[in-house]
Amino acid sequence: MTMAQRDSSAPKRDTYTPDSLLAVAVAVFIERGYDGTSMEHLSRAAGISKSSIYHHVRGKEELLERAVGRALDGLFGILVEPGASGGRAVERLEYVTRRTTEVLMAELPYVTLLLRVRGNTTTERAAMERRREFDHRVADLLKSAVAEGDLRGDVEPRLATRLLFGMINSIVEWYQPHAAGTREHDDAAVVDAVVRLAFDGLRVS
Amino acid sequence: MTMAQRDSSAPKRDTYTPDSLLAVAVAVFIERGYDGTSMEHLSRAAGISKSSIYHHVRGKEELLERAVGRALDGLFGILVEPGASGGRAVERLEYVTRRTTEVLMAELPYVTLLLRVRGNTTTERAAMERRREFDHRVADLLKSAVAEGDLRGDVEPRLATRLLFGMINSIVEWYQPHAAGTREHDDAAVVDAVVRLAFDGLRVS
Structure with a gap:
C-alpha cells in the first residue's frame, strides 16, 4: 500500500504491532526526512490518530531510536x-x-x-x-x-x-x-x- | 564564511559573478534540499536582495540547471x-x-x-x-x-x-x-x- 492510498483512507482501528508501526514511520522518515516529519504526518500515514500513536511510543524520537x-x-x-x-x-x-x-x-x-x-x-x-x-x-x-x-x-x-x-x-x-x-x-x-x-x-x- | 555569518550580515553590494552566486546557491541547495530552498533563503545566504538575484538569473531552477x-x-x-x-x-x-x-x-x-x-x-x-x-x-x-x-x-x-x-x-x-x-x-x-x-x-x- 502506498502512502497516498493510506492518506485517503478513513481512520482505521489501531491494530499496529511495534514492528508494523515502526515500518510505517521509517517510510515517512525516509520520504520527508526525520526533521521534516511531524506526528501529524505519522498519524496520516498510519491512518490512526496521534493519541493512538502515543499509546505505542513517547514520540517520534523513540521511533527513530528503534529504527x-x-x-x-x-x-x-x-x-x-x-x-x-x-x-x-x-x-x-x-x-x-x-x-x-x-x-x-x-x-x-x-x-x-x-x-x-x-x-x-x-x-x-x-x-x-x-x-x-x-x-x-x-x-x-x-x-x-x-x-x-x-x-x-x-x-x-x-x-x-x-x-x-x-x-x-x-x-x-x-x-x-x-x-x-x-x-x-x-x-x-x-x-x-x-x-x-x-x-x-x-x-x- | 558560514551561512550563519552571512545571515547576520547587513545587505551588501552585489558584486557577484555568475560563478560566485552559483557557489552560494549550491551550498544552500545542499543544506536545505532544492525543494526546501526559496528565493528568500538564497537572498539571505547571498546577502543581496531577491531582485538583485533576479538580475542574474530567472529563478532558482536556472541556478539548479547551471549547477x-x-x-x-x-x-x-x-x-x-x-x-x-x-x-x-x-x-x-x-x-x-x-x-x-x-x-x-x-x-x-x-x-x-x-x-x-x-x-x-x-x-x-x-x-x-x-x-x-x-x-x-x-x-x-x-x-x-x-x-x-x-x-x-x-x-x-x-x-x-x-x-x-x-x-x-x-x-x-x-x-x-x-x-x-x-x-x-x-x-x-x-x-x-x-x-x-x-x-x-x-x-x-
Whole structure:
C-alpha cells in the first residue's frame, strides 16, 4: 500500500504491532526526512490518530531510536557470528563484507535511515557514534589482514574501509527489495559481486 | 564564511559573478534540499536582495540547471579526453575511473547536488537522464573490456558499473576539499586507492 492510498483512507482501528508501526514511520522518515516529519504526518500515514500513536511510543524520537537501533543491532550482530570471530583476518573480513551486504538488503529501510542520520538530536548523535564504532571494528579487521600479509598494504586502511563501505552502502540507492522475480539482479548475485569486486577487483587475475 | 555569518550580515553590494552566486546557491541547495530552498533563503545566504538575484538569473531552477550542468559537463568532458578514446577498453575504463574521481573532488558541491537530484522538475529529470547516459557509456566500456578478456566476466556489467560508481560517489560523504594540508587523505592517495581497489581489489595478488 502506498502512502497516498493510506492518506485517503478513513481512520482505521489501531491494530499496529511495534514492528508494523515502526515500518510505517521509517517510510515517512525516509520520504520527508526525520526533521521534516511531524506526528501529524505519522498519524496520516498510519491512518490512526496521534493519541493512538502515543499509546505505542513517547514520540517520534523513540521511533527513530528503534529504527536505527534495529539497523545497528543487525550490523553488530554480524561481528559476534562464528564466521567473524575465528580464522584468518582476511576470511573474517570477507565474511563481514558478505553479511553486511545481506543485512543491508534484509533491513533496507532501517539501514537507509541510519545512513542518512546527520546528528541533530541525541538519538542521531548516538546512532552516528555506534555506526563509527562499527566502521572502526571493520577497519581493525582490515589492518589485521594487512599485517597477516593477505591484503595489500599500499592503501591506507581507514581509506580502504571507507571505499569498501561506500560500495556496500551505495546499494540502498538502487536496490528494490519487493521486486523479487522481476528485479534486475538477484540477492545472491549482488552479495557475490560485492565480495568479488572488493577483494579481487574488476580485472582478470 | 558560514551561512550563519552571512545571515547576520547587513545587505551588501552585489558584486557577484555568475560563478560566485552559483557557489552560494549550491551550498544552500545542499543544506536545505532544492525543494526546501526559496528565493528568500538564497537572498539571505547571498546577502543581496531577491531582485538583485533576479538580475542574474530567472529563478532558482536556472541556478539548479547551471549547477548540475557544470557537474555533467565535467563528467562528459572526460569521455572525449584522449585517455578515454584510444587503446584497450580496460585502459580507457581505468582512465575514466581516475578522472571521474578527480572531477568529483574538484567539483564536489556540484557533483554532490547532481547525486541528490530526484526528478521533481524538468531540470531534475533532464539531469537524471544525462547522468544515466554517462553511466551507460561507462557500462559499455566495461562490457568491451570483458569482451577483450581483460575484465572478469562473472559479474554482470550493469551491476559492476553500479558498484564501481557506488564506491566513487561515496567520496562525497566524507571528502573535505578545503582542508588541504590538514586533511586525512591527500587527493592523489584517494584517486590511487579508488583505481587500485576497483581494478585489483583489497587482496594481495
